[in-house]
Amino acid sequence: MKAFRKLTSRVAPLDRANVDTDQIIPKQFLKRIERTGYGEFLFFDWRRIQDGPNAGAEDSSFVLNQPRYKGVEILVAGKNFGSGSSREHAAWALSDYGFRSVIAPSFADIFYSNAGKNGILLITLPENQVQTLMERATSLPDYRLHISLEDQTVTDDQGFSAKFTIDPFRRDCLLQGLDDIGLSLRHAEALDRFEKQHDAAFWLAPRPAGTAANRGASSRA
Amino acid sequence: MSSAKTLFEKVWESHVVAAPAGEPALLYIDLQLIHEVTSPQAFDGLRMSGRTVRRPDRSVATIDHNVPTTANRLVIEDPIAARQIETLRANCAEFGIPLYDVQSPDQGIVHVIGPELGITKPGMTIVCGDSHTSTHGALGALAVGIGTSEVEHVLATQCLQQSRPKTFRILVEGVLPPAVTAKDIALGIIGRIGTDGATGHVIEYAGSAIRALSMEGRMTLCNMSIEAGARAGMIAPDEVTFAYLKGKKFAPSGAAWDEAVAAWRSLAGDAGAQFDRELVLRAEELAPFVTWGTNPAMVVPVTARVPDPASSRSEAERRSWERALEYMALEPGKPIEELAIDRVFIGSCTNSRIEDLRAAAHVVQGYHVHPHVRAMVVPGSQRVKAQAEQEGLDQIFRSAGFDWREPGCSMCLGMNPDILSPGERCASTSNRNFEGRQGRGGRTHLVSPEMAAAAAVSGHFTDVRKWEFKPESNLVGSKN
Numbered sequence: 009m010k011a012f013r014k015l016t017s018r019v020a021p022l023d024r025a026n027v028d029t030d031q032i033i034p035k036q037f038l039k040r041i042e043r044t045g046y047g048e049f050l051f052f053d054w055r056r057i058q059d060g061p062n063a064g065a066e067d068s069s070f071v072l073n074q075p076r077y078k079g080v081e082i083l084v085a086g087k088n089f090g091s092g093s094s095r096e097h098a099a100w101a102l103s104d105y106g107f108r109s110v111i112a113p114s115f116a117d118i119f120y121s122n123a124g125k126n127g128i129l130l131i132t133l134p135e136n137q138v139q140t141l142m143e144r145a146t147s148l149p150d151y152r153l154h155i156s157l158e159d160q161t162v163t164d165d166q167g168f169s170a171k172f173t174i175d176p177f178r179r180d181c182l183l184q185g186l187d188d189i190g191l192s193l194r195h196a197e198a199l200d201r202f203e204k205q206h207d208a209a210f211w212l213a214p215r216p217a218g219t220a221a222n223r224g225a226s227s228r229a
Numbered sequence: 230m231s232s233a234k235t236l237f238e239k240v241w242e243s244h245v246v247a248a249p250a251g252e253p254a255l256l257y258i259d260l261q262l263i264h265e266v267t268s269p270q271a272f273d274g275l276r277m278s279g280r281t282v283r284r285p286d287r288s289v290a291t292i293d294h295n296v297p298t299t300a301n302r303l304v305i306e307d308p309i310a311a312r313q314i315e316t317l318r319a320n321c322a323e324f325g326i327p328l329y330d331v332q333s334p335d336q337g338i339v340h341v342i343g344p345e346l347g348i349t350k351p352g353m354t355i356v357c358g359d360s361h362t363s364t365h366g367a368l369g370a371l372a373v374g375i376g377t378s379e380v381e382h383v384l385a386t387q388c389l390q391q392s393r394p395k396t397f398r399i400l401v402e403g404v405l406p407p408a409v410t411a412k413d414i415a416l417g418i419i420g421r422i423g424t425d426g427a428t429g430h431v432i433e434y435a436g437s438a439i440r441a442l443s444m445e446g447r448m449t450l451c452n453m454s455i456e457a458g459a460r461a462g463m464i465a466p467d468e469v470t471f472a473y474l475k476g477k478k479f480a481p482s483g484a485a486w487d488e489a490v491a492a493w494r495s496l497a498g499d500a501g502a503q504f505d506r507e508l509v510l511r512a513e514e515l516a517p518f519v520t521w522g523t524n525p526a527m528v529v530p531v532t533a534r535v536p537d538p539a540s541s542r543s544e545a546e547r548r549s550w551e552r553a554l555e556y557m558a559l560e561p562g563k564p565i566e567e568l569a570i571d572r573v574f575i576g577s578c579t580n581s582r583i584e585d586l587r588a589a590a591h592v593v594q595g596y597h598v599h600p601h602v603r604a605m606v607v608p609g610s611q612r613v614k615a616q617a618e619q620e621g622l623d624q625i626f627r628s629a630g631f632d633w634r635e636p637g638c639s640m641c642l643g644m645n646p647d648i649l650s651p652g653e654r655c656a657s658t659s660n661r662n663f664e665g666r667q668g669r670g671g672r673t674h675l676v677s678p679e680m681a682a683a684a685a686v687s688g689h690f691t692d693v694r695k696w697e698f699k700p701e702s703n704l705v706g707s708k709n
């Protein structure tokens with residue numbers, strides 16, 4: 009995983025609440041079996057004109073289509089960002105497009121976890137502070153934010169300064185770009201012990217012992 | 230602190246492998262359910278890091294999201310979808326994971342087949358790379374939806390890193406009015422607390438109206454927990470649960486059955502156990518609901534009108550209502566019952582089980598689908614389909630003009646060819662009315678199966694509480 013320490017970037021304001029993962033990446037792009045290449049599909053429908061003679065053409069009113077927001081790495085959005093489907097493709101699309109941080113008043117749980125595993129820093133700030141950033145990113149040309157994960161701060165050059173909180177474990181993982189599976193395997197011995205005991209609880213087994221795993225199913229091994 | 234524990238706490242605590250200070254707990258996972266869409270990158274990750282699947286016997290796969298629901302579905306025309314399905318087959322073969330493939334008599338939507346095969350059991354921890362995994366909580370399991378990196382993590386370690394969620398008890402007391410269903414309880418709750426009302430929490434549903442629900446109804450309710458932002462929804466196992474599980478393909482039998490029931494019985498929350506939050510609803514106050522907007526919290530009773538953004542509670546809400554009304558092509562003040570529809574979809578992991586189909590057929594029997602409406606029924610699994618056909622439900626639907634399809638996710642998310650055309654308005658028994666969810670530009674209204682069936686016949690939304698059931702109808706009634 010990519011490590012995250014500090015970031016200075018221009019900022020794109022997405023002034024909508026409850027942005028769901030179906031909008032971040034629509035279902036037609038979930039059929040791919042790759043982990044990369046989703047950036048061009050980010051906000052696919054919102055980036056395009058939906059009806060009328062120009063349907064399908066780029067919608068120049070959508071924030072990410074405006075030249076001033078090309079190449080931004082920070083997105084500011086309304087509350088409950090990333091709600092809905094568990095598709096990690098949403099995090100892959102944001103990351104592939106170039107976003108390294110999203111700032112919002114709140115995030116949906118599964119998206120929060122998916123973003124962290126892809127090196128995207130999600131920052132939760134109170135609604136009024138997010139509103140300030142939204143307004144500045146909209147009205148000030150070339151508006152930039154500085155994010156420091158080490159200091160847990162978001163600042164700009166116009167006097168905005170906010171501290172954010174983040175779970176210390178998540179912060180560590182991001183700072184060091186740690187591999188989750190590797191981390192969990194530190195507990196391999198405890199896991200072996202636990203599992204041996206736990207397997208005795210047959211009422212928690214998917215199939216009773218002795219049932220052919222493949223009865224009715226195939227695994228073409 | 231009292232030692233009385235909630236259902237959630239009992240399940241959680243019996244699965245903690247390690248709880249390092251300052252870190253999320255490492256939770257043992259009894260079952261991972263796998264489907265074609267969110268797994269290919271996880272298997273790739275395993276191969277890239279030289280890891281393998283720790284417990285193929287605690288994994289089960291099926292193909293549901295992508296498959297066409299037409300009779301000739303073995304030939305998949307979309308090459309990208311076909312490749313994704315082939316990839317799942319190859320991965321299951323390589324790692325020895327049982328797969329309920331398209332031709333299997335046990336194939337179906339992952340959240341339908343888990344319970345119906347008796348794979349899902351009370352007290353289990355269950356994950357799946359799909360947010361509606363919360364469905365399995367209806368049997369008293371702790372079931373959470375996860376992303377693909379976590380799918381890989383569970384494949385490799387059979388564990389999940391989870392920070393401990395908070396607990397939220399929702400009590401629904403009293404008796405549901407006739408034709409008011411589990412779906413309406415779910416929509417009523419989400420309308421009340423919002424799509425982020427339960428973020429960070431596991432909901433436990435309790436109260437007399439919940440106890441009175443069938444297993445199918447409980448699954449519908451737990452399924453929708455994620456639409457309130459919850460990590461999971463749960464219902465304590467009871468006699469209804471045990472009666473449902475008994476005799477299922479992978480349920481224990483003989484002496485093991487009794488031992489299992491005794492273990493499951495002890496899962497119910499202790500008297501006096503504390504929850505972080507609580508909400509009480511009266512069942513009598515619920516009505517058949519219809520969503521009008523672009524998330525499931527934008528919902529009103531069928532007898533209400535499309536709301537006016539002027540009456541919203543905040544500036545942000547007003548803007549999101551206006552945007553939703555524009556997308557849905559609705560005017561404030563219009564009675565919901567006057568909204569004409571083009572399509573009806575009865576299906577999805579929310580409402581595609583046998584009782585859902587019985588309830589819808591009960592409404593449809595003796596009627597015909599409105600000439601302006603195209604309607605389809607997509608059973609949740611091969612077993613549901615076979616059962617429905619045995620009961621003659623398919624005949625009722627077909628002779629009324631419904632399409633009767635093969636099992637899969639279908640128009641719940643339109644990854645297969647079943648989609649709305651731009652501008653089409655659909656009464657749907659699924660769980661998400663997000664923009665474009667059922668097809669770009671499509672307008673989704675979420676309802677119960679009974680309400681969807683009534684809308685199909687009427688051509689517009691109609692209050693199913695006033696439905697005139699045809700006298701020849703002698704089917705088993707609605708699920709409550």
Ligand code: SF4
Pocket residue numbers: 293294338339340359361577578579637638641642659660
């Ligand atoms: S039916 Fe819909 S919500 Fe359920 S698993 Fe399939 S796509 Fe997801």
